Amino acid sequence: MPSKFILLLLLAVSSVQAQGKETPADNYKAYCIQCHGSEGTGKGVNARDMSVVPRDHTDAKSMSGRSDETLFKAIKEGGTAINKSILMPPWSATLSDEEINDLVQYLRKLCKCKFG
Amino acid sequence: MKRILVVALLGFSAAAVAEEGVLQGDCAACHNIKGPTAQTLKAVFEKKAPDLFYAGNKFRQEWLVSWLQKPTRIRPAGMFHGDHIKVGVKGDEIDTSTLTTHPALSKADATSVAAELMKLKPHDDLIAKEKVEPGTISMQMGEMAFDKFLGCMACHLIEPEYGGLSGPELYTAAKRLQPQYMLSFIRSPQAWDPKSMMPNKNLSDANIQKMARYLESLSKEAANAK
16 A cells, blocks of 8 residues: 555656656757757857857767767866866756656757768 | 825826736746746747746846847857757857847836846745855966866856856856856756756865955956946
C-alpha cells in the first residue's frame, strides 16, 4: 500500500514537472538568442561590446569539439565552469536539468554535429 | 467646518478611486498589476510591459512621478528582445520600428498613479531579508567587477553606448529602484519572477553589496553628466 502511494505521488510530481517544462526552442529563444543570435551564429544583439564573442552554435567544427557533458556544464554552471568566458552565465536557477539536456540536443541540431 | 471636512474627504476618496481606475484600466491594459507573474514562456512572450504588481517593493516613488511625466526607454530592445530584433549586416540589431513608447501623464496623474503603485507590496518578505551595508566602491573597481569578473555587461548598459542591450539600462538603476530591491533581485531574480531573463549568478553577499553600491555611484555619475 505505501509503495503504491509513493508511486502515485511520484507520478503526480513528475506530471507537474512535465507541465512546467518548456520546449528547447522556446528556452533558446528566451535566454540564448540575446547573445548567440536569432540564427545561432553568435551574433546576438548583446554581442557588440563583448570582449569574447559568443559561440557560433552552427559551427560544426568547434561544436563537435565539445561533449554533451561539457555543453550541459556550460549551460548549467556558466562559461567559467569549462574555462570559458564569464559572459556566459549559469542558468541553473532558470532551467531544470531536463531542459538543459533538451537544449544540448537542440544545439546538436543547430550544428548538425556530434561530439568527436 | 464639518462640511468642509466631509467635502474634502469625499474629494480625496473620489480622486483615489479615479486613480485606482487609471491603474485598473489604462495601466492594466499592458502591465500586470495583480500578479502572479508569468509562469510559462508562452505568457512571457505575450507580456507587453513590465510587471507592476510589486511596484511598491521595487520603485522609488519620486522617480515614478518624474518618469511618468516624461517617459524614456529603459529597455533598449523592448520588453522581450526577441520581438524587436532584425538580422543586419553584422548580426542581430534592434528593430526600432517595432518599439512602442509609454504615454506621458500630467503631473497630477503621475503623482497619484505613483502613490497607488507604491501600495502594491506583495513581496515585503523578500525586501525584509535585505540590508544595505554601508561602504564605498571606486568606480574603477565597480566597473571592473561589473564587466570582467561578473559579466553583467553582457546584457546591461552601464552608459548609453556601452554594454548589452537585452536587459534594462543600469546607469539609471539606482535612481529608479529601491536599494533593497536591487540586492534582492541580484540575489535571486527567480524569487521575483521564475522566468526572468536575468540568470542567478550565485553572487556572494559581499559582491551583491558591491554591485548595488556601484549602481548607486553609477546613477549619481550619470545624473551629474546630464
